Amino acid sequence: xxxxxxxxxxxxxxxxxxxxxxxxxxxxxxxxxxxxxxxxxxxxxxxxxxxxxxxxxxxxxxxxxxxxxxxxxxxxxxxxxxxxxxxxxxxxxxxxxxxxxxxxxxxxxxxxxxxxxxxxxxxxxxxxxxxxxxxxxxxxxxxxxxxxxxxxxxxxxxxxxxxxxxxxxxxxxxxxxxxxxxxxxxxxxxxxxxxxxxxxxxxxxxxxxxxxxxxxxxxxxxxxxxxxxxxxxxxxxxxxxxxxxxxxxxxxxxxxxxxxxxxxxxxxxxxxxxxxxxxxxxxxxxxxxxxxxxxxxxxxxxxxxxxxxxxxxxxxxxxxxxxxxxxxxxxxxxxxxxxxxxxxxxxxxxxxxxxxxxxxxxxxxxxxxxxxxxxxxxxxxxxxxxxxxxxxxxx
Amino acid sequence: xxxxxxxxxxxxxxxxxxxxxxxxxxxxxxxxxxxxxxxxxxxxxxxxxxxxxxxxxxxxxxxxxxxxxxxxxxxxxxxxxxxxxxxxxxxxxxxxxxxxxxxxxxxxxxxxxxxxxxxxxxxxxxxxxxxxxxxxxxxxxxxxxxxxxxxxxxxxxxxxxxxxxxxxxxxxxxxxxxxxxxxxxxxxxxxxxxxxxxxxxxxxxxxxxxxxxxxxxxxxxxxxxxxxxxxxxxxxxxxxxxxxxxxxxxxxxxxxxxxxxxxxxxxxxxxxxxxxxxxxxxxxxxxxxxxxxxxxxxxxxxxxxxxxxxxxxxxxxxxxxxxxxxxxxxxxxxxxxxxxxxxxxxxxxxxxxxxxxxxxxxxxxxxxxxxxxxxxxxxxxxxxxxxxxxxxxxx
Numbered sequence: 001x002x003x004x005x006x007x008x009x010x011x012x013x014x015x016x017x018x019x020x021x022x023x024x025x026x027x028x029x030x031x032x033x034x035x036x037x038x039x040x041x042x043x044x045x046x047x048x049x050x051x052x053x054x055x056x057x058x059x060x061x062x063x064x065x066x067x068x069x070x071x072x073x074x075x076x077x078x079x080x081x082x083x084x085x086x087x088x089x090x091x092x093x094x095x096x097x098x099x100x101x102x103x104x105x106x107x108x109x110x111x112x113x114x115x116x117x118x119x120x121x122x123x124x125x126x127x128x129x130x131x132x133x134x135x136x137x138x139x140x141x142x143x144x145x146x147x148x149x150x151x152x153x154x155x156x157x158x159x160x161x162x163x164x165x166x167x168x169x170x171x172x173x174x175x176x177x178x179x180x181x182x183x184x185x186x187x188x189x190x191x192x193x194x195x196x197x198x199x200x201x202x203x204x205x206x207x208x209x210x211x212x213x214x215x216x217x218x219x220x221x222x223x224x225x226x227x228x229x230x231x232x233x234x235x236x237x238x239x240x241x242x243x244x245x246x247x248x249x250x251x252x253x254x255x256x257x258x259x260x261x262x263x264x265x266x267x268x269x270x271x272x273x274x275x276x277x278x279x280x281x282x283x284x285x286x287x288x289x290x291x292x293x294x295x296x297x298x299x300x301x302x303x304x305x306x307x308x309x310x311x312x313x314x315x316x317x318x319x320x321x322x323x324x325x326x327x328x329x330x331x332x333x334x335x336x337x338x339x340x341x342x343x344x345x346x347x348x349x350x351x352x353x354x355x356x357x358x359x360x361x362x363x364x365x366x367x368x369x370x371x372x373x374x375x376x377x378x379x380x381x382x383x384x385x386x387x388x389x390x391x392x393x394x395x
Numbered sequence: 396x397x398x399x400x401x402x403x404x405x406x407x408x409x410x411x412x413x414x415x416x417x418x419x420x421x422x423x424x425x426x427x428x429x430x431x432x433x434x435x436x437x438x439x440x441x442x443x444x445x446x447x448x449x450x451x452x453x454x455x456x457x458x459x460x461x462x463x464x465x466x467x468x469x470x471x472x473x474x475x476x477x478x479x480x481x482x483x484x485x486x487x488x489x490x491x492x493x494x495x496x497x498x499x500x501x502x503x504x505x506x507x508x509x510x511x512x513x514x515x516x517x518x519x520x521x522x523x524x525x526x527x528x529x530x531x532x533x534x535x536x537x538x539x540x541x542x543x544x545x546x547x548x549x550x551x552x553x554x555x556x557x558x559x560x561x562x563x564x565x566x567x568x569x570x571x572x573x574x575x576x577x578x579x580x581x582x583x584x585x586x587x588x589x590x591x592x593x594x595x596x597x598x599x600x601x602x603x604x605x606x607x608x609x610x611x612x613x614x615x616x617x618x619x620x621x622x623x624x625x626x627x628x629x630x631x632x633x634x635x636x637x638x639x640x641x642x643x644x645x646x647x648x649x650x651x652x653x654x655x656x657x658x659x660x661x662x663x664x665x666x667x668x669x670x671x672x673x674x675x676x677x678x679x680x681x682x683x684x685x686x687x688x689x690x691x692x693x694x695x696x697x698x699x700x701x702x703x704x705x706x707x708x709x710x711x712x713x714x715x716x717x718x719x720x721x722x723x724x725x726x727x728x729x730x731x732x733x734x735x736x737x738x739x740x741x742x743x744x745x746x747x748x749x750x751x752x753x754x755x756x757x758x759x760x761x762x763x764x765x766x767x768x769x770x771x772x773x774x775x776x777x778x779x780x781x782x783x784x785x786x787x788x789x790x
Contacts, residue, residue: 004579004587021599029575050671051625052610057602107749126747131721135706139619139629143640143708146716148619148631150557151546157631158638158710160619161556162545163600169560172567172596177746179574180424184399186581192399193749200727200745201567204416205558207452209713214739215447219713224534224543224555230446234534236543236552243553245538276445311530313538315553318604318614321541326526332595344609350595351572352521353579354502354588 003030003359008182010034010090011081012065015042017138017164018122018198019094020061021171022178026090027064028349030359034084034374035065038072039393041367059338059364060346066370069395072103076394081105083379085113089191090178092120097132107193117191118181122174126197141166141198150209153223169205170198225282232278233257236315237290239298243315246289246305251275253310260308261292261301331358338363371395398425398754403577405429405485406476407460410437412533412559413517413593414489415456416566417573421485422459423744425754429479429769430460433467434788436762450736454759458741461765464790467498471789476500478774480508484586485573487515489565492527502588512586513576517569521592536561536593545604548618564600565593620677627673628652631710632685634693638710641684641700646670648705655703656687656696726753733758766790 008031012023020035020042027033040046047054071077085091091110093100100106100121107119121127124136134140142148142160152159177194185191206219208226213219222229224236224245233254234247248254251274258266266272266288271281278285293301298314305312316324322345327333332350337343340363348361375381375395389395403426407418415430415437422428435441442449466472480486486505488495495501495516502514516522519531529535537543537555547554572589580586601614603621608614617624619631619640628649629642643649646669653661661667661683666676673680688696693709700707711719717740722728727745732738735758743756770776770790784790 004575007582017602025571047625053603053606053612053625056606056609060599060602060605125721126725126727129721129725134701134708135704137642137644137706139621139640139642140706140708143631143710144716144719146711146713147557148638148640148710149712152554152557153551156548156551159547159554160631160640161560162542162547162604162616164603165556165560165564165597165600168597168600169564169567172564172571173745175571176420176567176574177748179571179578180399180746181748183574183578183581186578187402195747195749196745197725197727197747200722200725200742202560202563203716203722203727203742203745204455205560205563206713206716207412207455208448208559209557210455210717210740211448211451213713213717214451217448221557226534230442230448236538236555243543245534245543245555247532247534249532306529309530311532311535313529313535315538315543316541317544318541318601318608321539321598321601322605322608324539326520326524327595327598330521330524330592330595332521332592332598345605347595347598350568350591350598351575352590352592353572353576354590 004353005029005031008032008090009088010092011036011084011088013091013093013095013100015094016044017057017061017167018171019092019174021168022122022174023065023092024061024063025175025349025351026178028359029351033065034370035062035067036070036081036084037067037367039069039395045367055341056344059341059344062364063346064359064362065365066374067365067367068371068374069368071394072105074394076389078104080375080379080394082113085110085117087378088114088117089182090118090120092174092178094122096135097123097125097127111191115190116185118178118185119191119193120174120178120195122170122196122198124198126200127195131199136198138164138166141202145199145202146206146209147202150206150221152221154221158221165205166198166202169201170196173201230279232275232282232285233289235286237293239293239301239314240296242298244293244298244301245313245315247311249311254278256308257305257310260304260310263292334361336361336363340366368395399748400424400426403427403485404483405487406431406479406483408486408488408490410489411439412452412456412562413566414487414569416563417517417569418460418487419456419458420570420744420746421573423754424746428460429765430457430462431465431476431479432462432762434464434790440762451739454733454736454739455741457759459754459757460760461769462760462762463766463769464763466789467500469789471784473499475770475774475789477508480505480512482773483509483512484577485513485515487569487573489517491530492518492520492522506586510585511580513573513580514586514588515569515573515590517565517591517593519593521595522590531593533559533561536597540594540597541601541604542597545601545614545616547616549616553616560600561593561597564596565591568596625674627670627677627680628684630681632688634688634696634709635691637693639688639693639696640708640710642706644706649673651703652700652705655699655705658687729756731756731758735761763790
């Protein structure tokens with residue numbers, strides 16, 4: 001069975017995390033994705049020689065793509081790009097706002113070349129508004145969106161969320177916008193310009209804080225307690241060998257929790273009787289719960305609470321996550337022997353389509369590996385011209 | 396111009412954040428979304444009487460939907476659901492794995508009733524694999540995915556990322572899977588079951604840590620420094636009146652930074668000359684930069700670094716973000732006077748389609764507000780039957 005995006009051709013002008021992940025999802029759903037990089041490689045590939053830590057991210061986000069080089073600042077390069085555009089369904093990019101327009105590859109130009117083209121952009125702040133030219137990286141978006149202020153302990157400095165949630169929330173919105181426009185095109189026959197701003201893509205993640213503030217409460221970081229502070233116990237607690245997260249979402253959970261922890265007598269404690277009681281006496285409650293949990297290993301607590309159907313989980317370190325048996329059993333993680341980088345664990349697409357249409361995993365390609373395939377077979381250039389272009393730095 | 400999902404009918408059986416946001420994106424893209432709640436309301440609506448902090452999240456994630464009540468545990472309710480299914484394009488749900496199947500509303504049944512139906516589920520861990528029955532809330536997924544271990548200061552306990560990134564990353568993947576299946580259906584004529592696991596939806600956000608670990612380095616939380624520790628200066632620094640985030644992504648940024656901060660002499664400092672020098676001497680560098688920044692207000696530093704084109708941002712508190720002039724200028728945030736809840740600021744869809752097709756914003760509806768419209772006009776039930784069903788608790 002072909003992938004659901006079978007037959008869709010994507011020109012991928014993206015770099016780093018945001019755009020590449022959107023195009024990766026398309027590639028794993030069966031689209032033909034042609035990753036177009038400058039002759040020196042996109043930003044994250046250029047860093048590979050110096051920073052080995054960029055190898056796995058590049059491999060993971062660029063699987064199942066064909067890789068070509070192209071100098072968009074050369075006249076011949078620009079002409080090749082227009083030929084690619086005429087044969088494509090989607091162009092996706094995450095340059096700073098206005099970069100492609102200045103290269104002569106704006107929506108107006110490309111829409112004329114190919115009225116069916118979906119033209120998709122993701123930037124930090126969108127194509128208009130007072131911040132449109134602000135430089136954006138994940139850290140900056142975390143700062144401006146309030147994520148950093150909302151993360152950490154109240155008596156400590158704020159701290160960013162681990163990883164790059166803003167890049168990836170923008171990426172999934174970007175994929176969403178592209179496929180929505182493809183769906184629409186099946187009816188209208190016409191392409192669309194779509195855009196996603198990183199800042200807008202993360203606003204709603206703080207909805208618990210926004211709700212608390214709207215209700216007249218504080219909207220400040222509170223460690224590992226629930227966003228609005230409306231649940232208790234809901235926190236990280238010390239285990240004998242690490243940390244355990246517990247979230248009792250109602251009185252029933254609380255009853256199940258104290259029995260599982262061997263403290264049924266706490267059910268009679270007037271400080272902890274109802275959810276309102278527990279929220280009012282949260283500090284004392286957290287202290288008591290911490291005393292119980294600190295005597296047991298985290299896995300023991302986790303297994304007890306699983307049986308009791310109380311939301312809970314041990315805090316796992318990154319190396320444990322990479323070996324997660326569930327993710328490997330589901331095929332969400334995959335061990336590959338990458339032709340350039342050697343053995344590694346990579347992720348497959350989280351989009352699951354029942355019916356066995358996962359496309360075979362193809363490891364990321366080397367820089368320019370598909371120049372002959374795309375420029376020769378797809379665009380029909382002679383071998384001699386391809387060599388000339390390579391020598392001249394056009395590709 | 397109609398929204399790109401005009402003509403698509405969605406049955407929204409979702410609750411809390413994950414599923415409702417996916418269906419909200421569909422509603423704002425022009426789909427007709429029928430939110431089906433148990434007669435007491437979905438989880439977050441049921442908490443409104445006790446917890447005012449749930450009002451805004453509910454309103455924000457359920458705008459532009461029609462709201463009906465339905466008791467899926469009653470025979471008549473189940474029959475009404477099958478009639479709805481026969482007229483729908485999409486059913487989306489985020490119950491625990493297996494709940495709908497046990498109600499007699501599994502994929503096999505519904506696919507027979509309506510072979511064109513897209514059946515979309517989001518759960519914590521997916522419909523198979525060893526964790527499939529684990530209870531999941533955002534906190535649990537943050538713990539198991541490594542996000543908590545990767546967040547916070549190295550000499551402090553781990554801390555969760557502020558807000559609910561796992562819920563919303565699952566939601567955007569869910570929307571992605573649904574619209575991909577709708578696109579495919581335009582070709583095949585057949586619906587699909589699609590599913591998204593929260594855990595799989597967040598794995599790649601730690602790609603910087605995964606890359607560092609793959610390269611033989613540590614994959615541990617490091618406060619506000621870059622994931623792989625490959626950039627410097629890249630951190631939060633104290634300003635005279637708060638905190639400022641700065642990320643110098645290369646030597647050029649560093650040169651621009653020191654000039655903007657009035658410390659060109661640092662360019663001659665052998666400890667800080669190249670990126671490798673700065674990474675090697677990161678502690679000393681962060682101390683020096685912190686001394687410079689602590690003398691100036693955060694807005695002054697931000698404006699200087701904007702001019703210098705260095706990635707930077709002041710740490711903003713949630714109340715400042717709600718009033719963000721850029722988000723309001725873009726229409727990403729909107730002031731409404733909600734008919735049930737009064738004045739509030741809500742978010743519109745981050746999916747932007749050029750050409751003026753934003754559908755008008757319709758505030759979230761009251762519980763069961765559209766029972767007559769849907770059961771009467773859409774399914775053709777008599778007024779008397781609707782009243783009988785209401786009295787019997789079927790709707």
